[in-house]
Amino acid sequence: MNVFRFEFKQTIKSTLSWCFGLALLIGIFMSFFPVYFKEIEIMKPIFERLPEIVLRSLGVHIDTLFTALGFYSFILMYLHLIVSIQAIMLGLGIVGKEVRLKMSDFILTKPMSRSSVLIQKCLAIGAHLFITWIFVSILSYIMLSSVENQTLNFNAFLILNLSTALIQILFAGIGVFIAVLLRKLKSVVGVSMSVVFTLFVMNLMQAILEEPWLRYISPFQWFDKNYIFYNTSYEWPMLGMWALVTGVSLVGAYVIFTRKDIHAV
């Protein structure tokens, strides 16, 4: 497990920074909630006067916005955006590390099978995602239970929060898949940002256009917070899309990585 240990150690500082950033986001947003909950009589009409389209693209649902969990599911849209950037960067950065640094020869001439190199790297990615997710979950739970006036619907919280993990796994998978396809990788940040923002813009477009088919290719729509909030469940077709894309990315990455020619740089 030397590759796992190496990759884990190399990235742990960065993961802790991401956790810190996410803590700020959750902390600041959630600390708004009590203030704004107190002013509910003033706030609600303001939101009601906003055009429908603005609300949709912001991910705001007025019915749910004035409960702590509803408010949390609103934050979740931005939380998902951030964890997806982190996850794709982890996938691309860890699996694509040797491509970026022109070091494929180094790692692949060692006495270790390609599949085990890839698996250990993916486990390291998984470990970083898990640390981030656990951190976000615990922090969110603490924040939520401290601001929620009624009893917290734990199941709804859990399932909302699990969607964060699913988004992480999905984007890490996409990152891994892109990493094995590339022969050169200049900037992990550049590639990650373009993928995430393309998909995020698609999400906004879908919110505005409301084309049903657009939802299927817009991963940020696969976990509709409002649906989850009311049904305490995911939408099965969207969960199917998630499984399909994640599965194809990871299996595809495995097949390509174990068979591809490594060219001289």
Next chain:
Amino acid sequence: MAVIETKKLTKYYGKSRGIIEVDLTVEEGEIFGFIGPNGAGKSTSIRTLLALIHPTSGSATIFGKDVIMHAKEIHQEIGYLPSEVFYYDNMKVKELLNYSASFYKKDCSQRIKELAARLDLDLNKKIDDLSYGNKKKVGIVQGLLHSPKLILLDEPTSGLDPLMQNIFFEILAEENKRGATVLFSSHILSEVQKLCHRVAIIKEGRIVKIDSVHNMKEEAYLKVGFESRVPVDITDLGLGKLNELTQTGNEVSFLYKGDINLLMRKLSALDLVRVNVHEAELEEIFLHYYQKEA
């Protein structure tokens, strides 16, 4: 016993040629040179042996095992040094070497220290702060730290100063004495001449000649160059077929193989300004392998 054996090893990159039907046998304990110009297929051959690329057809074995199927076991006993070395960001030499050593089933710490001392390499420096030559040294230590049975070197000397090159060759010779087999690719014949027992010459993807360095030199070509006062028609001299013949104005040079007395008699009949006859270097003998046929 053959350490490396390839049978009709062929690699095409799409339609473009890598190597074609390469048959190569490297015996245990040999230092084997692999020579050819850039793009001839040296790297392709070595990278196929390392399972970095997959052959289109044909097969290759190392220690009697298929290079693709048994890559993991084979790599346990292989040391590899690529022509260009690259490393992880922000790491100390020591950390990189320890990571490299962690892949092998033996304790390499002593050997790392020995090699670093020989090459005058500071293990506590950050790799990013090293000069190109020093990074190359890290590569050498990295390739040899597990005392491999087979050492594969792909144009290893680029970027090493002559002093370091000598030390490096000394280390390779010692490794070889210890029992390691060495396969060494280069486009510089003189360094191959210095170190190798046998040489294969590769041109446009095919092996054109395999022979011992000794035999190749035995072929005893003479490099002849002269300048005459009046133009000479070299075919009139009656020296037979001459290799590498060049004639510019009154200056003539060629490779000669045959009776030296005949050569001297013919030359003495000319009105010469200057003459130069010496034993040809491998480089000069095999220049004609390098040049593309018209």
